[in-house]
Structures are given as C-alpha cells and as structure tokens.
Amino acid sequence: MLTARVIPCLDVRDGRVVKGVRFSSLRDAGDPVALAAAYEEQGADEIVILDVSATPEGRATCSETVRAVRRELSIPLTVGGGVRSADDAAKLLEAGADKVSVNTAAVRDPELLDTLAARFGCQCTVLALDAAAHDGAWRVVVRSGAERTHLDAVSWAREAERRGAGEILLTSWDRDGTRAGYDTRLIAAIAGAVRLPVIASGGASGPGDLAQALAAGADAVLAASIFHDGEWSVAAIKDHLARLGLEVRS
Amino acid sequence: MIVRTGTANLASVEAGLRRAGADCALADDVAQVVEAERVVLPGVGTMRAAMSRLAEKGLVKALANRVREGRPTLAICLGLQLLFESSEENPGTAGLSVLPGRVSRFPKGVRTPQIGWNRVEPAPGAAFVEPGYAYFANSYRVETLPPGWTGAFAEHGDRWVAALERGPVLACQFHPELSGKWGTALLRRWLTLVAAPC
DSSP states (O other), X not given: OBOOEXXXXXXXXXXXXXXXXXXEEEEEEEOHHHHHHHHHHHTOXXXXXXXXXXXXXXXXXXXHHHHHHHHHOOSOEEEESSOOSHHHXXXXXXXXXXXXXXXXXXXHOTHHHHHHHHHHOGGGEEEEEEEEEETTEEEEEETTTTEEEEEEHHXXXXXXXXXXXXXXXXXETTTTTTOSOOXXXXXXXXXXXXXXXXXXXXXXXXXXXXXXXXXXXOSEEEESHHHHTTSSOHHHHHHXXXXXXXXXXX | OEEOOSSSOXXXXXXXXXXXXXXXXXXXXXXXXXXXXXXXXXXXXXXXXXXXXXXXXXXXXXXXXXXXXXXXXXXXXHHHHHTSSEEXXXXXXXXXXXXXXXXXXXXXXXXXXXXXXEEEXXXXXXXXXXSEEEEEEESEEOOSOOTTOEEEEEEESEEEEEEEEETTXXXXXXXXXXXXXXXXXXXXXXXXXXXXXX
C-alpha cells in the first residue's frame, strides 16, 4: 500500500530559501542544500523546490541549486516556478529534478502539459494549481497570486489530467503561510474529481492539519513554515501520523 | 555504464550510483553496451519513445543479449517494462522481448500514476531486494514473475511485480536511486556482486 507522503517545500530565491505569507512578505529561511539534506535525514519522502526568483539571473542560480541539492539527495526532487516551456523543464531535469511543476504557463497555454507529458512522461509532469475561494467554489490563481483568473479549479484539474499531468500540487491561496489549516473542502473537491495523486499545500500548523488533509483525500502533504521554523521535525510529524493510524514510511 | 534512453532522469540515476560508490559514465554506443562490466538501463517516459531511441542507436539486440546471457544489468522503472514483449501503454510497440508477456495498466479505481513510497516484499530466493519502502512513479506494471525469475512484490489496487532478479540481472519497477538509504544499499549490493553466475 502507498504510504502518506510528507513533503517539505523550499521556496528558493537567488540561491536562498525564503518563506512568505500569501506568496509575499518573503523572509530568509536558510541554505537549500543544508535544509534539503536535513529534511531527508528526518524522514522527508520528497523535496519540492519552488523558484520564486524574479529575474533571469535568479533562475540560472536555481539550476545550480538543483544540481547541488541533487548530489546530496537520495529521495525525489520536484522543481517548479517560472517554467515556461519544455526546454525550461529539460534544463531542470538535466540539473537533477525528477519532476517539474508548471502553473502560470500551463494556464496560459494548456498544451504545455501535453508537450511535457509526451516528452518526459506524465509521472514527471506536475500541475501546480493555486486556488482561491470564490462564491462557494475555487478559482485558479496565477503569477504567484498576483492574478486571479476566471478558471474554475476543479475543471482545470480535470483538464490537466486529460492533457497528461501526472500529479497535482494543490495550494490554497487563502491558507498559504497562515497556519490556519489546509482547505479540506478544496482538497476533497479536487481529489474527488481526478484519479491523479494530489499533494495538499497551504495552511499547515501541525500534524492534526496534515492528518485532516490526508483524510480529505490528499495523497501527500506539503508544508514549509512549520519545518523551517524548527517547530516540527518531519520525524515528529510522521510519528504523530503513524499514531493516528496512517501508514507512513519509517 | 548508464544507457542514454533519451527520456530518463539521468542526473538522478548518476547521482544515486555515485552515492553507492560507482564510477559511472553515460553511453549509447553498441560496443560499450556489449563490453561494459555493468550496464544500467534507466527509464522514464513511454515504451514507444524508449524503444525507438534504442532502435535508432542499434542497442536492442545488445541489451536483450546481455539480459539473456545473465550479464550484470540493472533496469529501472520503464527499463523493467522494456524487457517484456509489449505494453498496454503503446500497443503495437515491441519491447526488448527477453521476457514473455505484456505490461498492463493499474486497474480502474486506484490513483494512477502510482506516485510515492510503497512497501516492497521480496519473493523467495531474492538476493538483492530486501523488505522496505521504495519510491515508485508508474502507471503500468507487470502482474506475475516470469518462469525462472525471482524478485519482489508490492500492492497498489492489487499485487504486482516490484522487482525481478535472475543472477546478476536486477530489474526494479521502483527507483532505487530515489529510494533513500534503502535504495542506496540496494544499489551497493548490486554493484559489489563479485561473480556473474549465469
């Protein structure tokens, strides 16, 4: 049986890990290689790196970060942020990413998902779906939260599956960095609409939240602040989940 | 020696082998595949893409012979599936056809692709694979062990083949290079095998 995955996320800008609230107010949270290695040692099942650099120089630095993290890491590495084309994805894969996530570029040009799946395989193609609550449903948010679209989050998840995405990294814009708990209704809506695995993100404050996200249908839970601040280790979180009866990799 | 299959996550495979103590190089030349002491056949992507790449490089026969002759070969993920005759993924595309049968898709009603860590249980006689958690990323799988092969099983929807072993040939449906310390230890066991009992 598949185990519930616990995934620390590193938002990386210009070679440093940063963390913000609702995608802004960024503050420094450490060195990506050291953090990734520490999380693996604690029992992380996977690492996600999101490049939040605003400049081409920053993006070039991200490839170097991926290369350096890859040398140390013996668990899967997903990289996203600013991926505009199949060639951008190829560069990250060549640097050592195992999966690449796309968000804004796929909303602008959904065929990018077909292209990525055809060229690298669907297991390599992750749709990062940022969703904000709107009138009892959810709308897709792009450009790191700067732009709300009219796209319905559930319809977009279904379309992405049809086009070849292999996994959905689902972030609640409303909960990101707030520690108010995951949006479990959003998770249930998306996980119920697709056969793809769903990684829940946005709002974790402790193991109870992660357990709720998993109970709502997520296959994996992603968190950043609670790990970077040293409040919870991955091992402590997994112990809690195991005590709640969830199967985790020990 | 790692075979370039065109679509594989080569950087991870190479990094994983280096962590396990191997000195490795990438190649897609027939002579190298024939002569190399150990060959790794990685694979992500589709059977059609990988087979057309192997055919283009003239590697189909060399790889099939290595496995048939029981020379040290490690196939990873799609690499395992390539050993079979065909796959539901690309009907009409022939695999390396060293092993009989067809690779099939996970049954309806289970999360597909399977992405994540799953419990692996070795079959009797397995020399390399030990019980533990391995990282998988696949939509297709092999349902039964071919005659003369041992290996390991895992469950997702139903029970299927997580690894195949015969002598120094090891094929893993999971990614040993991404399976943490357990995976590194497995790679090390395969790398340190001394003789090649055929």
